[in-house]
Amino acid sequence: MPTPHIRAERGQIADRVIMPGDPRRAERIATDYLEDAELVTDVRGILGFTGTWEGRRVTAMASGMGAPSITIYATELAREYGVRQIVRVGTCGGMSTDVAVRDVIIATGAHTDSTMTASRIPGVQFSHLADFSLARAAVEQAERMGGDAAIHAGAVFTSDHFYLDRPALTEALTAHGTLAVEMEAAALYAVGAAEKVRTLAVVTVSDHLVTGESMTADERETQFDAAARIALAL
Numbered sequence: 001m002p003t004p005h006i007r008a009e010r011g012q013i014a015d016r017v018i019m020p021g022d023p024r025r026a027e028r029i030a031t032d033y034l035e036d037a038e039l040v041t042d043v044r045g046i047l048g049f050t051g052t053w054e055g056r057r058v059t060a061m062a063s064g065m066g067a068p069s070i071t072i073y074a075t076e077l078a079r080e081y082g083v084r085q086i087v088r089v090g091t092c093g094g095m096s097t098d099v100a101v102r103d104v105i106i107a108t109g110a111h112t113d114s115t116m117t118a119s120r121i122p123g124v125q126f127s128h129l130a131d132f133s134l135a136r137a138a139v140e141q142a143e144r145m146g147g148d149a150a151i152h153a154g155a156v157f158t159s160d161h162f163y164l165d166r167p168a169l170t171e172a173l174t175a176h177g178t179l180a181v182e183m184e185a186a187a188l189y190a191v192g193a194a195e196k197v198r199t200l201a202v203v204t205v206s207d208h209l210v211t212g213e214s215m216t217a218d219e220r221e222t223q224f225d226a227a228a229r230i231a232l233a234l
């Protein structure tokens with residue numbers, strides 16, 4: 001097995017990867033969108049499938065939840081499998097009242113309370129940025145697609161916490177333009193910078209910290225069509 005966490009042989013993973021947090025969403029992307037999808041890894045239940053989308057080879061593989069988990073998978077994909085592009089397709093909690101449940105956010109940057117980047121470059125407040133050409137292409141693709149989902153481009157907050165109520169932090173971050181909270185984008189962007197991989201997160205708002213609006217667990221698994229179609233087109 002080439003890595004401790006990925007069972008695929010070299011060559012079984014495409015050079016571009018669509019990466020949801022949830023393994024069942026990876027499976028759904030493979031089933032609903034990819035042609036000739038083949039399961040290439042299932043270590044620890046983190047499923048990865050390789051197939052084609054509109055004639056181009058692509059792998060849909062889960063990241064698990066949180067900065068450490070996506071850092072492991074993204075690093076191994078870059079170093080051991082030659083992956084050059086990773087697009088996270090995730091869910092997030094709306095923070096700004098400019099966004100609503102079911103909206104899609106193209107995360108051009110990610111603030112974080114995770115210490116993972118701080119320990120890469122001690123003493124520096126690193127800027128976690130999406131690859132510019134990918135972000136631009138994602139916005140253009142969203143404009144071409146049209147459709148019902150409102151699309152936003154801007155900063156998200158990558159948190160180590162799912163269950164920690166911090167209304168003052170939410171208020172301060174939204175006052176500084178932050179749209180939503182999720183748990184992986186900043187770590188993915190740090191791997192992108194370190195490993196010279198193009199990275200982007202396209203996240204669907206599944207619940208809202210301020211309005212209290214929320215999707216059901218089933219909707220969280222299924223309501224990501226716009227984000228998936230944007231990511232697959234890149």
Ligand SMILES: O=P(O)(O)O[C@H]1O[C@H](CO)[C@@H](O)[C@H]1O
Pocket residue numbers: 020021022064065066089090091092162182183184
């Ligand atoms: O739906 P995914 O992609 O897992 O993303 C969000 O959902 C998880 C928390 O429920 C975290 O991973 C967060 O980033």
Ligand SMILES: O=c1cc[nH]c(=O)[nH]1
Pocket residue numbers: 091092093094162181182183206207209
């Ligand atoms: O990380 C996440 C994802 C969805 N909703 C949240 O509040 N946080």
